[in-house]
Amino acid sequence: MKINNRQLFWMIMMLEIGINLLISMTATILYAKQDAWISYILAGGAGLVITYIASKLSSRYPRQTLIEYSVTILGKWGGKLIVIPFILQWFWVISLILRDEFLFIRLSVLYKTPAWVVIGTMLGVVIYTVYHGGIEAIGRVSELWGPILMIILALTFALTINNLNWPMLLPVYADTGPGPIMQGALAPVSLLGESVLLMMLFPFVEHPGKGTRKAVLLGVALSSVMLLFGVLWVIMTFGPAVSGRLQFPFFEMVKLVYLMEFIQNMDIFVMAVWLVCIFVKLSIYMFITSYGVAQWTGKTGSWKKISLIVAAVSFILTMLVIILNPPAGLLLKGVWITYVLPVNMIGIPLFLWLVSAVKANFHTDIRR
Amino acid sequence: MFRKISSVFLALSLILTGCWDRQELNDQAIVLGWGMDLMENGEYLATANLVLPLVSKSGGQESGGQSSTSGFMTESAFGKNNRDAEQNMQRKLSRVLFPGHRRNIFIGEKLAEKGVFSIMDEYGRSPMVRPRSNIFVVKGGTAQEAMSIAYQLEANPAIAVQKIQEKSGAPISRSLLDFFIMANGTGCGVMPALSIETPEVNTDKKTPEDSPPQTTLSLYGAAVFNEKLKLAGYLNYDEFWVRLWITNRLAFRNFTTIINSIDADKPGGAAADALSGATRGKTVSINVDTFKSQITPVMTGALPKFRILLEGKGFIEENNSPLNLSRPDNVQKVEARMNQYLEARIKKVLTKVQKDFKCDIFGFGDTIHHRHPYQWKKLAADWDTIFPDIDMDITVKLNLTGTGLTGQSLLPTRDGGEEK
Numbered sequence: 001m002k003i004n005n006r007q008l009f010w011m012i013m014m015l016e017i018g019i020n021l022l023i024s025m026t027a028t029i030l031y032a033k034q035d036a037w038i039s040y041i042l043a044g045g046a047g048l049v050i051t052y053i054a055s056k057l058s059s060r061y062p063r064q065t066l067i068e069y070s071v072t073i074l075g076k077w078g079g080k081l082i083v084i085p086f087i088l089q090w091f092w093v094i095s096l097i098l099r100d101e102f103l104f105i106r107l108s109v110l111y112k113t114p115a116w117v118v119i120g121t122m123l124g125v126v127i128y129t130v131y132h133g134g135i136e137a138i139g140r141v142s143e144l145w146g147p148i149l150m151i152i153l154a155l156t157f158a159l160t161i162n163n164l165n166w167p168m169l170l171p172v173y174a175d176t177g178p179g180p181i182m183q184g185a186l187a188p189v190s191l192l193g194e195s196v197l198l199m200m201l202f203p204f205v206e207h208p209g210k211g212t213r214k215a216v217l218l219g220v221a222l223s224s225v226m227l228l229f230g231v232l233w234v235i236m237t238f239g240p241a242v243s244g245r246l247q248f249p250f251f252e253m254v255k256l257v258y259l260m261e262f263i264q265n266m267d268i269f270v271m272a273v274w275l276v277c278i279f280v281k282l283s284i285y286m287f288i289t290s291y292g293v294a295q296w297t298g299k300t301g302s303w304k305k306i307s308l309i310v311a312a313v314s315f316i317l318t319m320l321v322i323i324l325n326p327p328a329g330l331l332l333k334g335v336w337i338t339y340v341l342p343v344n345m346i347g348i349p350l351f352l353w354l355v356s357a358v359k360a361n362f363h364t365d366i367r368r
Numbered sequence: 369m370f371r372k373i374s375s376v377f378l379a380l381s382l383i384l385t386g387c388w389d390r391q392e393l394n395d396q397a398i399v400l401g402w403g404m405d406l407m408e409n410g411e412y413l414a415t416a417n418l419v420l421p422l423v424s425k426s427g428g429q430e431s432g433g434q435s436s437t438s439g440f441m442t443e444s445a446f447g448k449n450n451r452d453a454e455q456n457m458q459r460k461l462s463r464v465l466f467p468g469h470r471r472n473i474f475i476g477e478k479l480a481e482k483g484v485f486s487i488m489d490e491y492g493r494s495p496m497v498r499p500r501s502n503i504f505v506v507k508g509g510t511a512q513e514a515m516s517i518a519y520q521l522e523a524n525p526a527i528a529v530q531k532i533q534e535k536s537g538a539p540i541s542r543s544l545l546d547f548f549i550m551a552n553g554t555g556c557g558v559m560p561a562l563s564i565e566t567p568e569v570n571t572d573k574k575t576p577e578d579s580p581p582q583t584t585l586s587l588y589g590a591a592v593f594n595e596k597l598k599l600a601g602y603l604n605y606d607e608f609w610v611r612l613w614i615t616n617r618l619a620f621r622n623f624t625t626i627i628n629s630i631d632a633d634k635p636g637g638a639a640a641d642a643l644s645g646a647t648r649g650k651t652v653s654i655n656v657d658t659f660k661s662q663i664t665p666v667m668t669g670a671l672p673k674f675r676i677l678l679e680g681k682g683f684i685e686e687n688n689s690p691l692n693l694s695r696p697d698n699v700q701k702v703e704a705r706m707n708q709y710l711e712a713r714i715k716k717v718l719t720k721v722q723k724d725f726k727c728d729i730f731g732f733g734d735t736i737h738h739r740h741p742y743q744w745k746k747l748a749a750d751w752d753t754i755f756p757d758i759d760m761d762i763t764v765k766l767n768l769t770g771t772g773l774t775g776q777s778l779l780p781t782r783d784g785g786e787e788k
C-alpha cells in the first residue's frame with residue numbers, strides 16, 4: 001500500500017474542501033459578516049501552520065505513523081495514552097460527517113428515505129473501498145476526482161459571476177473588528193486543521209520527505225484559496241445578512257445559476273462532486289481509524305477485520321447522533337473548536353515535536 | 369466471501385434506495401404559481417396554479433380548431449399559513465402538490481397592505497423550492513383574480529407574468545431573493561406589481577373569428593414596502609425604472625420627450641413641458657441600453673447629501689420634431705433636452721418616494737454604510753426619519769451614439785425646421 005505525493009495532495013484537498021463548503025460558511029459569516037473573507041485568509045494561514053507542525057513532526061519519523069512514533073517518543077504508556085484523543089476524534093468525525101451528509105441529502109434530494117439507508121449505502125461504499133483497496137484506492141479516487149472537483153468549482157464561480165454585487169463586501173473591517181473576525185476564523189481553522197491526519201498517512205507515501213510536506217501544504221493552501229473564493233462569492237451574492245441565515249449558502253448560490261435560459265440547475269453537479277469529497281473524506285478517516293486502532297492494540301496485520309468493526313461502530317454512533325440530534329452549531333463550537341482544535345490539532349503535535357526535539361538534542365549531547 | 373456479500377448489498381441498495389422518495393409524474397400536480405390573499409375574516413386564501421397534464425402535451429394529434437379548454441387550472445384553499453393552506457388544498461387534489469417549479473408567487477393587495485411578514489418565511493425556507501423566484505403584488509386585486517385569467521400568448525398565466533417581467537428591463541427572476549436582501553439592508557422592500565387591465569377601448573367581436581383585445585395581465589410597475597413590510601405604495605410603469613437605474617440594475621428602457629424649438633441656447637421648452645402631461649407633439653424617443661449609476665454621499669453639514677450621477681448610452685429611435693438629426697449639434701440638443709427631462713422626472717420620483725413612502729428603496733443608506741461606516745453608526749437608527757429630508761443632486765449624462773437609418777427625416781421639412 002503506497003501512495004505518491006500527488007495523490008496525497010489531492011486527498012488533502014478533497015478532504016478539506018468538501019465539509020468546509022457545507023458547514024463552516026454560515027458560522028463564519030454570522031460572526032465576521034462581510035469580513036468573513038478576512039477570517040478565511042487568517043484560517044488558511046493558521047491551517048498552514050498547523051499542517052507544517054504536523055508534517056515536520058512526521059518527517060522526523062518518516063516510517064512510522066502517529067500511533068507508532070508517539071510510543072517511540074513518550075514510551076509505551078505515555079505514547080498509547082496520548083493518542084486516545086485522536087482515536088476518539090476519528091470516530092466522532094466519521095459519525096458527524098455521516099450525520100451532516102444525511103441531513104443535507106434529506107434536505108436536498110431524498111426527503112423521505114430513512115436514515116439507515118442513506119448512511120448504510122455510503123458506509124457500504126466506504127468500507128468496500130477501504131477493505132479492498134486500502135489507502136491506495138483512496139489515493140487513486142482522489143487523483144481522479146480532485147481535478148473534476150476543481151473544474152466544477154471553477155465553472156460554478158464563472159457561471160455565478162453575473163449575480164455578484166461587490167459593494168456587498170463593504171464596509172471592510174468597520175462593522176466587525178478583530179474580535180469577530182478571529183472568532184469567525186475558528187470554524188474554518190478547526191476544519192482546515194484536520195490535515196493533521198497526515199501524521200497517519202505519512203509512512204504510506206512512497207518517498208516521505210520534503211516533497212510530501214510540500215504536497216500537503218499545497219493541498220491546504222489550494223483548498224483555502226478555493227474556500228476564500230467560495231465565501232467571497234457567497235457574500236457578494238446574498239449579502240452578509242442573508243448568507244448568515246442560510247444553512248448551506250454555497251449550495252443556494254449554485255442553485256441561482258441561470259444563464260441564457262438553458263444553463264440552469266447546476267446544483268446537481270456540485271452535489272455529485274461534493275458527495276465524492278465526502279466519500280473520500282470518510283474513506284480516509286475509516287482507513288486511519290481502522291489502521292490506527294489496529295496499531296494501537298498491537299494487531300497491525302488484522303486491520304482489515306478491525307475496519308469492519310469500525311464501520312459497525314460508526315453506523316451505530318451515527319444513528320445515535322441522528323436520534324439524539326444534537327444541534328450542529330453546538331457540536332462545532334462546543335466540542336470541535338473548544339477541544340479538538342487546541343488539543344488534537346495544536347497541543348499534542350506541538351508537545352510531541354518538542355519532546356522529540358529535546359530528546360534528540362539530549363541524545364546528541366550524550367553521544368558527544 | 370466478502371465480495372459476494374458486498375455485491376449483494378450493492379444490488380440491494382440499487383433496488384431499495386429511492387423507493388421512499390419515488391414520486392411518479394402521474395402522481396404529481398406541478399405547481400407553477402402560488403398566490404396568497406387575505407380574506408375579510410383574517411384567514412389566508414391560497415391559490416395554486418397547476419399544470420393540466422393532458423392539455424399541455426396537445427398540439428400533436430388533437431389540435432383541430434380552437435380547443436376551449438385551457439392549459440392550466442387553479443385550485444384554492446383557506447389556511448392559517450402557506451403550508452396549512454397547501455394541506456387543505458390537497459383534500460381536493462388527486463395528485464400530490466409538487467412545488468419544485470413554483471417560480472412565481474402572487475400576493476393580493478389586501479395582504480400586502482396588512483403586511484407580508486406573516487407569510488414570506490416559507491418562500492425562503494422550503495427546501496423543495498428554488499431560490500430563483502418572482503414575487504408579485506397584484507395591484508387593485510386579489511392573487512386569485514390575477515391567476516385565473518387565461519393569458520392568450522402563453523398556456524399559463526404564471527409563465528406569462530414571468531416572461532413579462534423578463535422583458536421589463538429589470539433583473540430576471542430574482543425579485544424574491546432581492547426582496548430578502550433589501551429587507552435585511554435598509555429595511556424596505558420592493559416587489560414588481562401586476563395589474564389586471566381591461567382593454568383601453570372596447571371593440572366588438574363582429575365575427576366569431578375576431579380577436580379584439582381582452583382583459584389581460586400586465587406589469588404595473590413596482591410595489592414599495594416600508595420597514596414593517598407593509599405596502600407603502602406603488603411606482604407605476606413610468607416610475608419604477610428610476611430605482612433600477614439608480615441601483616444599477618436597469619437593462620434597457622425607452623424615453624420620450626417633447627422638443628419644441630431648435631434655439632441653440634435653449635434646447636426645447638422647459639422641462640416642465642414634458643411633465644405637464646402633454647402626450648403628443650414634437651416628440652423624440654431614444655432607446656438606452658447601457659446604464660451606469662454613481663451615488664456619492666457628501667457628509668459635510670448636519671444632514672448627509674447625495675450626488676447622483678446617472679449615465680446612459682443609446683440611440684435615437686423616433687424623431688417627430690423639426691430637428692435635422694444629420695447635424696451633430698442637433699443630436700447634442702436632443703441629448704441636453706433629454707438629460708433635462710430625465711433629471712426632472714427622476715427628481716419627481718425621488719421626491720415621491722421620500723415624502724410619500726418614506727422608505728429608502730434606492731440604497732442611499734447603504735452607500736453611506738459602505739463609504740462612511742463610522743458615521744453611519746450614528747445615522748442608522750434614525751435613517752427612516754432622516755431619509756425624507758435629505759437633498760439629492762441629480763445629474764443625467766446621456767450619450768447618443770446613433771440616429772437610426774436616417775439622419776434627416778424622410779419626411780419633408782416642417783414648420784420651424786431648417787432647410788439643410
